[in-house]
Amino acid sequence: MATDLLQQRREQMFPKLTPTQLARLEEHCARRETTAGEILLSVGDTPRGLFIVTAGSVEVLMPTSDVHTETCAYSLVNVLTTGDFSGEMSTLRGTRALVRLRVREPGAVLEVGLDDLRRVVRNDAELSELMMRAFILRRMSMLQSGFSEVTVLGSGEAGDTLRIRQFLTRNARPYVDIDIDHDPDARALLERFHIRPEDLPVVVCRAGEVFKNPDIGSLAECLGINGQADDSVVHDLIIIGAGPAGLAAAVYAASEGLDVRVVDSFAPGGQAGTSSRIENYLGFPTGISGAALAGRALSQAQKFGAQLSVAWQAVRLHCDDWPFAVEMSNGSRLRGRAIVIASGAQYRTLEVANVERFLGSGIYYAATHLEAEMCAGEDVAIVGGGNSAGQAAVFLAGSCRHVHILVRAPDLAESMSAYLINRIEGSHNITLHTRTQVTELDGTNRLERVVWTTAGAAPVPQVLHHVFLMTGASPNTRWLAGCVALDDHGFVKTGPELTPGDLAGWSLPRSPYLLETSIPGVFAAGDVRADSVKRIASAVGEGSITVQFVHRALRDLPAAASPNVIAAA
Numbered sequence: 001m002a003t004d005l006l007q008q009r010r011e012q013m014f015p016k017l018t019p020t021q022l023a024r025l026e027e028h029c030a031r032r033e034t035t036a037g038e039i040l041l042s043v044g045d046t047p048r049g050l051f052i053v054t055a056g057s058v059e060v061l062m063p064t065s066d067v068h069t070e071t072c073a074y075s076l077v078n079v080l081t082t083g084d085f086s087g088e089m090s091t092l093r094g095t096r097a098l099v100r101l102r103v104r105e106p107g108a109v110l111e112v113g114l115d116d117l118r119r120v121v122r123n124d125a126e127l128s129e130l131m132m133r134a135f136i137l138r139r140m141s142m143l144q145s146g147f148s149e150v151t152v153l154g155s156g157e158a159g160d161t162l163r164i165r166q167f168l169t170r171n172a173r174p175y176v177d178i179d180i181d182h183d184p185d186a187r188a189l190l191e192r193f194h195i196r197p198e199d200l201p202v203v204v205c206r207a208g209e210v211f212k213n214p215d216i217g218s219l220a221e222c223l224g225i226n227g228q229a230d231d232s233v234v235h236d237l238i239i240i241g242a243g244p245a246g247l248a249a250a251v252y253a254a255s256e257g258l259d260v261r262v263v264d265s266f267a268p269g270g271q272a273g274t275s276s277r278i279e280n281y282l283g284f285p286t287g288i289s290g291a292a293l294a295g296r297a298l299s300q301a302q303k304f305g306a307q308l309s310v311a312w313q314a315v316r317l318h319c320d321d322w323p324f325a326v327e328m329s330n331g332s333r334l335r336g337r338a339i340v341i342a343s344g345a346q347y348r349t350l351e352v353a354n355v356e357r358f359l360g361s362g363i364y365y366a367a368t369h370l371e372a373e374m375c376a377g378e379d380v381a382i383v384g385g386g387n388s389a390g391q392a393a394v395f396l397a398g399s400c401r402h403v404h405i406l407v408r409a410p411d412l413a414e415s416m417s418a419y420l421i422n423r424i425e426g427s428h429n430i431t432l433h434t435r436t437q438v439t440e441l442d443g444t445n446r447l448e449r450v451v452w453t454t455a456g457a458a459p460v461p462q463v464l465h466h467v468f469l470m471t472g473a474s475p476n477t478r479w480l481a482g483c484v485a486l487d488d489h490g491f492v493k494t495g496p497e498l499t500p501g502d503l504a505g506w507s508l509p510r511s512p513y514l515l516e517t518s519i520p521g522v523f524a525a526g527d528v529r530a531d532s533v534k535r536i537a538s539a540v541g542e543g544s545i546t547v548q549f550v551h552r553a554l555r556d557l558p559a560a561a562s563p564n565v566i567a568a569a
């Protein structure tokens with residue numbers, strides 16, 4: 001697969017700069033002689049920019065560490081010659097390098113610094129297209145290569161293994177996956193790394209560092225996934241949540257010259273990032289996976305200079321002072337002149353006693369390729385009657401033996417789009433169970449048995465290992481801690497929805513802008529907003545239009561007089 005991609009797209013992945021393009025870049029470059037064997041960049045280094053080869057050649061090498069043999073070898077990806085340039089998405093993001101650059105034949109390179117590189121991709125349309133396409137394709141090829149300096153060892157059936165795999169996959173990090181239940185050398189591997197079964201899953205990072213069942217914060221640290229950022233600065237805009245709403249706000253705000261910081265507690269893409277195929281998003285007639293949409297949006301935001309930190313969870317918004325401050329679970333504190341709340345909503349769970357026990361090892365909230373692989377050839381149940389349930393059913397029916405949809409309602413007409421209902425009805429291996437709910441879950445290490453009950457009938461026990469919950473959402477607003485007005489379900493009220501009572505502390509002569517909360521300069525977009533349409537397009541739309549109100553608020557906030565909001569201006 002990797003070889004195919006390399007062949008098909010080689011020219012786009014490794015385009016040569018023309019003399020005219022080179023001349024435009026030269027003003028940003030420092031020239032440097034190279035010697036054979038010289039390492040220009042090591043895996044794990046924070047890149048200071050990219051190299052353009054002007055004489056001689058440079059090897060691009062990917063680590064192929066093999067925990068079975070404890071060797072750390074390199075595989076040759078390409079040899080850069082005159083006119084070629086190095087770099088991939090981590091270069092632009094300023095995060096740790098995934099490849100090694102070694103001079104093969106002595107010559108010279110031009111070095112473009114990170115700030116200059118970012119300026120070029122922002123301002124030079126032709127070079128921007130050429131480089132962004134090359135960077136994105138190079139990362140895709142790395143993901144498909146199966147090579148990495150990161151190895152995950154764990155049971156494929158354990159919830160924590162899935163959590164780690166999801167974090168790496170959703171953050172587009174290549175990794176080697178060893179399923180301890182199926183790898184013939186599993187026992188020897190565990191002994192070699194002194195790992196007890198209760199330590200699993202483990203992640204072996206660069207240089208053999210072993211992380212036992214790491215939380216995602218430690219994992220992000222070990223991977224160097226977040227670029228270096230100066231947390232003492234006051235940003236123009238802080239966006240909490242990098243789902244469709246947050247990423248759209250980031251793209252528009254950064255492209256309009258604002259200094260933007262985005263944080264997400266898990267990975268870019270939000271709920272949309274977990275969707276296997278989105279078919280109703282404008283411009284993608286054959287559908288697009290949530291991961292691809294999120295990857296493109298993130299690259300776009302970063303091209304314009306937005307900074308993203310993942311595995312950063314906002315735990316408190318301080319809105320009494322201005323600039324505002326947001327406290328993070330890792331102890332960091334960010335300050336910003338305006339805030340966009342784009343923290344989305346979370347799926348509701350089952351009202352069954354032991355549901356938490358099976359999260360990730362039988363109970364799932366997303367139906368992506370990862371989950372589909374685990375359920376291949378087996379029966380699965382999907383709880384819920386909305387569009388995401390319908391999409392999951394159609395998708396899983398492609399690889400699972402049988403898909404059971406369980407809904408409390410008498411039919412799907414009120415909750416699901418007609419096109420999905422038609423596909424479900426036309427599918428031979430999907431059965432809809434109306435007026436039905438899960439009443440029992442059972443199993444030891446993993447989910448083994450599910451009981452569901454249809455109104456007026458006896459409970460039906462099923463041998464079934466996978467249940468997908470697609471049962472509606474609750475807002476991620478706990479971190480707002482009474483700062484902004486919320487509706488009865490905890491969603492953030494904005495603009496016209498705000499009552500005089502909600503605005504008792506409002507400090508400006510004007511009314512709140514559309515999408516502005518009860519605190520001037522704090523906005524909400526996407527699923528987290530009261531009465532929002534729970535769709536990607538509307539989240540993207542809200543995220544992007546928020547930015548014009550952010551501009552206006554940045555103009556009138558410093559002029560406002562209320563000590564309530566402006567205390568620290």
Ligand SMILES: Cc1cc2nc3c(=O)[nH]c(=O)nc-3n(C[C@H](O)[C@H](O)[C@H](O)COP(=O)(O)OP(=O)(O)OC[C@H]3O[C@@H](n4cnc5c(N)ncnc54)[C@H](O)[C@@H]3O)c2cc1C
Nearest residue numbers: 241243244245265270271272314343344526527534535536
């Ligand atoms: C499986 C599935 C399939 C779907 N399919 C479709 C579809 O085909 N078409 C469609 O239009 N819609 C679809 N949807 C709905 C759509 O994905 C959502 O409406 C959309 O993602 C909402 O975007 P958002 O940015 O508002 O919130 P989210 O996507 O929920 O993103 C919120 C982000 O905020 C982060 N976050 C939460 N709390 C914090 C915190 N305290 N600190 C930092 N970060 C935080 C989360 O990690 C998350 O990344 C689907 C949803 C799912 C789950």
